Amino acid sequence: MSCGNPVADADALMQRRKKYDKTKNCVKCKVAQGNLVIRHAVYCKECFLHLVVHKFRRTLEPTVNPKPDGPRRTALKPAGNLLVGFSGGLGSSVLLELVHRCYIALDKSTMLADGGSHHPRHERVWKRVSVCYVEVCDAFPGMKDRTEEIARHIKRYDGLDFVSLRIQDAFDLSWWKRVGGKPFSSELGVTLADEDLFLESLASKSSDPLTSLRTYLSSLPTPTAITTSVQTLTRLLLLHTALHTGSSHLVFGTSLTSLAVSLISGVAQGSGFNIREETQEDWTPEPPEVSASEVPEESTNARDSQHEGKKARKGKRTVRVVRPLRDLGMKECAAWAWWSDVPVVGKEKWGWAGARPGIGTLTKDFIVGLEKEYPSTVSTIVRTCGKLAPKGEVSGSCILCARPAQRGVQEWKARISIRSRPPVDPIAALNGPSDPVVEPSPVASAKPLRPSLTPYLCYACHTTLTSKSARPVPSPWPADARSAIVTLPVWTEARLSSAKGDNDRTSHVHGEILQTRRVREEEMKEIVDEFLLDD
Amino acid sequence: MLSPATHTLAQILDSRPSTIHPTSLDIVMSTITVKVEFGGGLELLFSNQRSHRVALPARVPVSYSNPFSPPSAAGAEQGIQNSEDAPKKPVDLSYLIFWLRDNLLKERAELFIENGTVRPGILVLVNDADWELEGEGEYQLKDGDEIVFISTLHGG
Numbered sequence: 001m002s003c004g005n006p007v008a009d010a011d012a013l014m015q016r017r018k019k020y021d022k023t024k025n026c027v028k029c030k031v032a033q034g035n036l037v038i039r040h041a042v043y044c045k046e047c048f049l050h051l052v053v054h055k056f057r058r059t060l061e062p063t064v065n066p067k068p069d070g071p072r073r074t075a076l077k078p079a080g081n082l083l084v085g086f087s088g089g090l091g092s093s094v095l096l097e098l099v100h101r102c103y104i105a106l107d108k109s110t111m112l113a114d115g116g117s118h119h120p121r122h123e124r125v126w127k128r129v130s131v132c133y134v135e136v137c138d139a140f141p142g143m144k145d146r147t148e149e150i151a152r153h154i155k156r157y158d159g160l161d162f163v164s165l166r167i168q169d170a171f172d173l174s175w176w177k178r179v180g181g182k183p184f185s186s187e188l189g190v191t192l193a194d195e196d197l198f199l200e201s202l203a204s205k206s207s208d209p210l211t212s213l214r215t216y217l218s219s220l221p222t223p224t225a226i227t228t229s230v231q232t233l234t235r236l237l238l239l240h241t242a243l244h245t246g247s248s249h250l251v252f253g254t255s256l257t258s259l260a261v262s263l264i265s266g267v268a269q270g271s272g273f274n275i276r277e278e279t280q281e282d283w284t285p286e287p288p289e290v291s292a293s294e295v296p297e298e299s300t301n302a303r304d305s306q307h308e309g310k311k312a313r314k315g316k317r318t319v320r321v322v323r324p325l326r327d328l329g330m331k332e333c334a335a336w337a338w339w340s341d342v343p344v345v346g347k348e349k350w351g352w353a354g355a356r357p358g359i360g361t362l363t364k365d366f367i368v369g370l371e372k373e374y375p376s377t378v379s380t381i382v383r384t385c386g387k388l389a390p391k392g393e394v395s396g397s398c399i400l401c402a403r404p405a406q407r408g409v410q411e412w413k414a415r416i417s418i419r420s421r422p423p424v425d426p427i428a429a430l431n432g433p434s435d436p437v438v439e440p441s442p443v444a445s446a447k448p449l450r451p452s453l454t455p456y457l458c459y460a461c462h463t464t465l466t467s468k469s470a471r472p473v474p475s476p477w478p479a480d481a482r483s484a485i486v487t488l489p490v491w492t493e494a495r496l497s498s499a500k501g502d503n504d505r506t507s508h509v510h511g512e513i514l515q516t517r518r519v520r521e522e523e524m525k526e527i528v529d530e531f532l533l534d535d
Numbered sequence: 536m537l538s539p540a541t542h543t544l545a546q547i548l549d550s551r552p553s554t555i556h557p558t559s560l561d562i563v564m565s566t567i568t569v570k571v572e573f574g575g576g577l578e579l580l581f582s583n584q585r586s587h588r589v590a591l592p593a594r595v596p597v598s599y600s601n602p603f604s605p606p607s608a609a610g611a612e613q614g615i616q617n618s619e620d621a622p623k624k625p626v627d628l629s630y631l632i633f634w635l636r637d638n639l640l641k642e643r644a645e646l647f648i649e650n651g652t653v654r655p656g657i658l659v660l661v662n663d664a665d666w667e668l669e670g671e672g673e674y675q676l677k678d679g680d681e682i683v684f685i686s687t688l689h690g691g
Contacts, residue, residue, distance in 0.1 A: 334574075
């Protein structure tokens with residue numbers, strides 16, 4: 001091809017590559033004219049609508065039974081009920097419609113034709129299906145409360161229980177008791193302004209969850225930390241609601257595109273160790289070290305609950321988090337919603353005046369732009385992340401995000417970090433560390449051992465709470481002054497409280513508390529003195 | 536879909552030179568009407584109205600809908616006025632996108648248009664078919680076409 005002037009000569013422009021392979025006919029039925037292009041493959045409307053249902057079932061159903069099936073598929077018998085996490089966005093609207101059609105309305109068009117009308121697949125899988133919506137409008141200024149709108153939307157579907165929560169419930173002791181959490185007296189807070197994250201006694205026992213939420217968010221160091229924390233709080237609220245409703249499964253409407261965004265964004269924020277949990281996870285309310293024979297505390301309190309799923313509550317209860325739309329891109333979800341007349345309530349962008357976009361927003365813009373030009377790349381991201389296996393041992397679960405924490409991350413972080421120390425007197429430096437007058441005693445200079453939140457956190461949460469921005473970050477709630485000591489979410493407080501009451505268990509679950517300090521050469525020599533050979 | 540008769544008229548109009556003097560036939564087919572729908576929350580940018588009927592000139596200046604050179608505000612006005620000397624072409628989907636931005640969009644144009652085309656994350660259907668099958672912005676609009684814009688990005 002010669003170099004030409006595209007302005008003068010139209011032929012000088014390179015031909016744009018078609019977005020679809022070969023013909024405009026459907027790749028599945030080969031007959032009908034295509035309606036949609038999915039990663040270069042053309043589908044007609046009818047084949048596409050069936051394909052979405054097939055992909056949804058294919059992703060969800062192998063996870064229904066507590067133990068995976070062998071080569072022969074058995075009947076679907078979940079250990080409890082189903083909870084649908086609903087945000088009002090496109091993915092969760094599609095998910096809710098599919099769950100209703102396939103497992104509540106038992107729409108015949110969503111099932112395979114073979115096996116007869118009395119085939120076990122035509123029976124209801126989950127006894128109860130609940131939908132939980134967490135309203136986050138109180139976390140960001142100027143955001144519209146959509147609870148009523150969402151409630152009206154859910155009413156379109158019969159056979160669903162609606163659970164409405166607010167994001168500040170994460171700091172509400174009454175909600176914690178309602179879902180069967182172990183009661184505790186809120187005493188400890190964390191100094192978020194200090195990167196050592198010391199645990200201190202709270203000056204006043206604030207009873208207002210909204211103030212606690214806003215103080216917590218205002219004390220976070222970056223916009224990324226704020227949005228990530230709201231996501232974590234929402235996830236934990238949903239997980240505890242799943243336990244309370246006796247649900248063995250919690251499903252999210254995360255599409256292939258959204259999953260690619262959360263995987264890349266998560267890795268960028270230091271949660272690479274939890275990359276598998278981002279796709280699917282089995283969550284237990286207690287750390288894995290607790291023996292299976294020990295009944296979790298929430299279970300004891302929830303015994304009188306009227307909800308079903310008692311079977312699931314016996315022994316070690318687990319909530320399996322599944323993302324059944326993870327094989328469907330955003331484009332497929334949008335087309336399916338449009339052609340199936342599924343209304344989308346929508347959700348607002350998280351942000352506030354003066355805030356720069358966080359890692360999550362930047363990653364989303366990048367991935368969505370990438371998907372337009374290179375539609376297969378998003379699928380490649382998810383498939384590649386699916387092959388990754390985290391290295392290192394698990395050391396309990398993070399007290400904040402409840403995901404597995406990697407052992408020894410703090411020691412590793414201390415080794416690779418460049419820390420600024422108080423400047424050393426130049427005369428002292430010249431004289432060497434042996435000058436007892438200038439160099440203070442290491443024992444005297446060592447900080448007293450204060451309890452810290454750090455050993456209880458995973459790497460990602462520790463980074464979220466401590467990684468500071470070079471620029472000043474505008475607070476979403478400037479009126480709520482940054483407090484010196486910040487209240488923590490109720491599940492964190494509950495675990496801290498139980499750890500305080502049971503020191504043996506704390507050391508078992510969380511290991512030793514380590515402190516590092518600078519040691520002089522003479523002191524090191526003293527320690528190994530008796531092993532040294534004489535010159 | 537178009538009736539065969541209408542289609543023939545449109546083809547006649549497309550093939551004629553742009554400098555032809557107006558005739559009675561020209562007056563009849565100087566505009567086309569298309570139905571535009573918004574979904575997935577995109578309607579919020581367009582007065583919260585999902586369905587619109589839009590009348591567009593059958594032939595438009597070439598430069599106006601060039602996706603690689605989005606017009607400035609002044610240029611856009613010039614484009615709408617259809618200056619007589621400007622080279623013309625049959626109205627296409629790119630022109631419709633700019634026309635919607637300039638005439639129906641009420642707020643935050645950056646959520647609808649980016650780099651001379653719709654923002655990534657907006658699905659466009661032309662008569663119920665993906666616009667990628669129809670040539671995207673180069674698709675020549677016909678009288679009675681149904682164009683749907685669906686946002687997949689409603690939310691944060």
